[in-house]
Amino acid sequence: IIARLGGDEFVLLVEELGDPAALTEIARKLLAAVSELRKIDGQELNVTLSIGICTYPADGRDSKTLLSGADIAMYRAKDRGRNGFCFYSAELQSHTPEKLALEAGLRHGLERGEFRVYYQPKIDMTTGAITGVEALLRWQHPERGLLLPEKFIHLAEETGLIVPIGLWTLREVCTRAQAWKDAGLPRMPIAVNLSAIQFREEQLVSQLAEILKSTGTEAGILELEITESMVMRDPDEAVKLMRNLRAMGVHLTIDDFGTGYSSLGYLKLFPINNLKVDRSFVRDLPHSKDDVAITRAVIAMAHSLEMNVIAEGVELREQFDVLRNEGCDEFQGYLCRPPLAEEELIRFIREGGTQGKLN
Structure with a gap:
């Protein structure tokens, strides 16, 4: 299942995945596919993709927690340089819940005119x-x-x-x-x-x-x-x-x-x-x-x-x-x-x- 969250953000739900390591291969295929987007209607494009990955039940047991974790991981991928992916992991837990919520809100503050x-x-x-x-x-x-x-x-x-x-x-x-x-x-x-x-x-x-x-x-x-x-x-x-x-x-x-x-x-x-x-x-x-x-x-x-x-x-x-x-x-x-x-x-x-x- 793939859905648009808003702006340039999309969420992909992958179910019944036997081996979580397969997510790495999926992420690489998505990056490869996007890198091939060079032209649309004759217009040159420069498209980059940053992917955050969060898994159930290891990283969360409800949609809000999973989406938040994927969001944080995505921005860590951006920090490292675009066209990459990042798994949500224990080392990201150094962010307090308050800080995580503030960070998520900050990203949308400009869009919302806040x-x-x-x-x-x-x-x-x-x-x-x-x-x-x-x-x-x-x-x-x-x-x-x-x-x-x-x-x-x-x-x-x-x-x-x-x-x-x-x-x-x-x-x-x-x-x-x-x-x-x-x-x-x-x-x-x-x-x-x-x-x-x-x-x-x-x-x-x-x-x-x-x-x-x-x-x-x-x-x-x-x-x-x-x-x-x-x-x-x-x-x-x-x-x-x-x-x-x-x-x-x-x-x-x-x-x-x-x-x-x-x-x-x-x-x-x-x-x-x-x-x-x-x-x-x-x-x-x-x-x-x-x-x-x-x-x-x-x-x-x-x-x-x-x-x-x-x-x-x-x-x-x-x-x-x-x-x-x-x-x-x-x-x-x-x-x-x-x-x-x-x-x-x-x-x-x-x-x-x-x-x-x-x-």
């Missing part, structure tokens, strides 16, 4: 004006409610889903930026966090160029946030990529600065617009003399390299006062606003934000 983008305002420390926003991903899970990134991003990276989710986020942000422009809202750069996997994608520049073109978005509206650890894995290649992105007109920000191992020699070569002071240095201001000294040095260094400085995680007025006195340019954090849904952000902007209210 992801949301929230926006946290960035504020000029002198005037209180909104200088831009940071786009932050949320997952509106049908059963668990609104999930923050720490609940699913690592899983998305494990499964490789971070790439399509990341592309969806970039397209959504560019689409909203254009809609805000059409609605007469002030020009407002939007920062998007790139994952390490996205940053290493060979097609990142071409994919981004296509998104900007298809949405009609000005490249200068978009800021990409990358961490120093991502850059320092291969600094020379990172510099080439960043220069290509800057040549497009996209702005770049080094996030979580000071928590990794940046070489100052490389930092001066990076074509960076903004540098973010990590929240770990902001948290204990003004009580930690070390953090005050570190923050002062980072701000001075960034300004000497003609970078704009943004402090994140600012929650208290006393933190704000120290940062402003040290010359920090912008901040974001709960002192101003938490991440906002789009309609809340638009209302905040139209009500004037915090301009003139932080003195």
